[in-house]
Amino acid sequence: MADFRIAWATLTRDVRLELRTRESFNAMLFYALLVVVIFSFAFESEAELTARVGGGLLWVAFLFAGLVALDRAFVREMPGDTLTGLLLSPAPRAALMAGKFVSSFVLMLTIEAVLLPLFAVLFNVSSEVHWGGIVLTVVLGTWALAVTGTYFSAMSIHTRHRALLLPLLLLPVAIPAIISMVQATQVFLSRSGVANYWWKLLFGFDVVFTALGLLLADVVLDVD
Amino acid sequence: MQPPTVNSQPLLHCDRLTRFYGIFPALREVSFQLPAGCLVGLYGPNGAGKSTLLHLLAGVRRPSSGSILLGNARAGSAEARQRTGYLAHDSLLHPHLTVTENLTFYATLYGLPATAVGKALAQTRGEYLAALKVGELSQGMRQKAALARCLLHTPQLLLLDEPFASLDRATVEELQQALAGLRDAGMTILASTHTPQLLEGLADGAMVLERGRLRQCELGLRSAEAGKH
Numbered sequence: 001m002a003d004f005r006i007a008w009a010t011l012t013r014d015v016r017l018e019l020r021t022r023e024s025f026n027a028m029l030f031y032a033l034l035v036v037v038i039f040s041f042a043f044e045s046e047a048e049l050t051a052r053v054g055g056g057l058l059w060v061a062f063l064f065a066g067l068v069a070l071d072r073a074f075v076r077e078m079p080g081d082t083l084t085g086l087l088l089s090p091a092p093r094a095a096l097m098a099g100k101f102v103s104s105f106v107l108m109l110t111i112e113a114v115l116l117p118l119f120a121v122l123f124n125v126s127s128e129v130h131w132g133g134i135v136l137t138v139v140l141g142t143w144a145l146a147v148t149g150t151y152f153s154a155m156s157i158h159t160r161h162r163a164l165l166l167p168l169l170l171l172p173v174a175i176p177a178i179i180s181m182v183q184a185t186q187v188f189l190s191r192s193g194v195a196n197y198w199w200k201l202l203f204g205f206d207v208v209f210t211a212l213g214l215l216l217a218d219v220v221l222d223v224d
Numbered sequence: 225m226q227p228p229t230v231n232s233q234p235l236l237h238c239d240r241l242t243r244f245y246g247i248f249p250a251l252r253e254v255s256f257q258l259p260a261g262c263l264v265g266l267y268g269p270n271g272a273g274k275s276t277l278l279h280l281l282a283g284v285r286r287p288s289s290g291s292i293l294l295g296n297a298r299a300g301s302a303e304a305r306q307r308t309g310y311l312a313h314d315s316l317l318h319p320h321l322t323v324t325e326n327l328t329f330y331a332t333l334y335g336l337p338a339t340a341v342g343k344a345l346a347q348t349r350g351e352y353l354a355a356l357k358v359g360e361l362s363q364g365m366r367q368k369a370a371l372a373r374c375l376l377h378t379p380q381l382l383l384l385d386e387p388f389a390s391l392d393r394a395t396v397e398e399l400q401q402a403l404a405g406l407r408d409a410g411m412t413i414l415a416s417t418h419t420p421q422l423l424e425g426l427a428d429g430a431m432v433l434e435r436g437r438l439r440q441c442e443l444g445l446r447s448a449e450a451g452k453h
Binding site for chain 2 (some may be wrong): 005016054080081091
């Protein structure tokens with residue numbers, strides 16, 4: 001219960017900071033809109049074409065926007081050196097990390113909730129697609145990116161080329177999740193059945209990397 | 225109130241502390257003990273190892289060799305963190321949050337109720353800071369808020385890194401009074417400063433570091449002074 005309170009306090013503090021500064025939100029929205037709008041100029045907005053490439057396109061936008069949020073997850077702790085303040089406390093590192101996972105997840109989902117309807121309009125997505133399946137894929141995929149990205153964000157916080165290092169560390173590890181989220185989205189956009197196999201893979205990835213992230217929180221948050 | 229005696233049971237026990245940064249030895253074979261309820265000044269020129277020693281004691285960094293015990297707890301353990309307060313160069317408070325928001329968050333991390341925030345602010349006479357954003361505070365106000373953060377969990381050991389830096393005369397005096405009160409209440413305080421005069425008449429002991437070595441460690445200064453008069 002104490003761990004839950006610590007994770008909740010970390011989450012609410014991060015959300016409050018984001019609402020007050022909008023540092024991540026504005027940059028994320030800008031990147032995501034840029035990708036979706038530029039691709040909408042490049043492709044004819046035909047339902048058939050969207051069914052073939054829409055999944056990849058959507059996740060490129062989500063991934064670019066997500067990288068901004070993930071980079072900020074621990075950069076947010078640099079003014080006033082609040083990261084040291086967190087680590088001076090006796091709070092379990094796993095609880096702090098869990099709060100950070102969820103705050104990255106919430107921020108990414110917020111942007112995705114804005115972007116998904118816009119994508120549907122700009123790319124003429126048929127109203128008959130399985131939206132429930134797409135939303136579940138987005139939730140599972142975003143959690144995969146939030147967990148791995150936040151973990152690597154903590155790892156790279158004290159490095160000189162942090163912004164470059166984060167995608168270099170994250171993308172190779174997240175490849176199984178990225179393939180699954182793109183394929184699952186594609187299945188639903190093309191209305192070619194259900195994506196049970198890709199969902200299972202995504203769910204497995206989420207469980208394994210959440211557990212690893214929490215178990216190794218002590219190691220990754222060790223500033224020494 | 226009687227000044228503490230040097231014969232009290234040691235609260236802090238450091239044994240042959242050594243810390244390297246790469247190949248540079250920032251601290252070498254530093255050993256000392258501090259009893260409960262004393263205020264000790266930590267002096268030395270820039271680069272002497274004062275901040276490194278405080279980092280090791282706070283558990284922010286680990287020694288390359290040697291050991292630190294706070295009571296029976298090893299420095300850096302959750303138990304030692306619960307009993308240690310550390311005033312760093314930075315306030316460790318987020319500039320976009322108010323003092324109360326910052327302290328309430330820290331109270332949760334230390335497993336304390338929100339009422340601890342008001343108590344800590346009252347101890348530093350900083351109640352008027354509660355609703356102000358940390359980014360809008362002056363240096364002296366920020367130092368008060370940072371000290372309140374350190375006192376939230378009523379630590380047994382209070383580590384202060386240059387607590388008087390950039391403060392005006394009035395704020396220095398206020399801080400000196402607060403430190404005397406905390407020491408008299410039984411807290412062990414180790415304060416580093418470039419200006420030993422600021423701790424004159426207040427400190428029970430002095431430790432002098434030079435090039436990472438402990439050149440002098442003297443306790444019972446106040447009791448000796450009291451004996452002279």
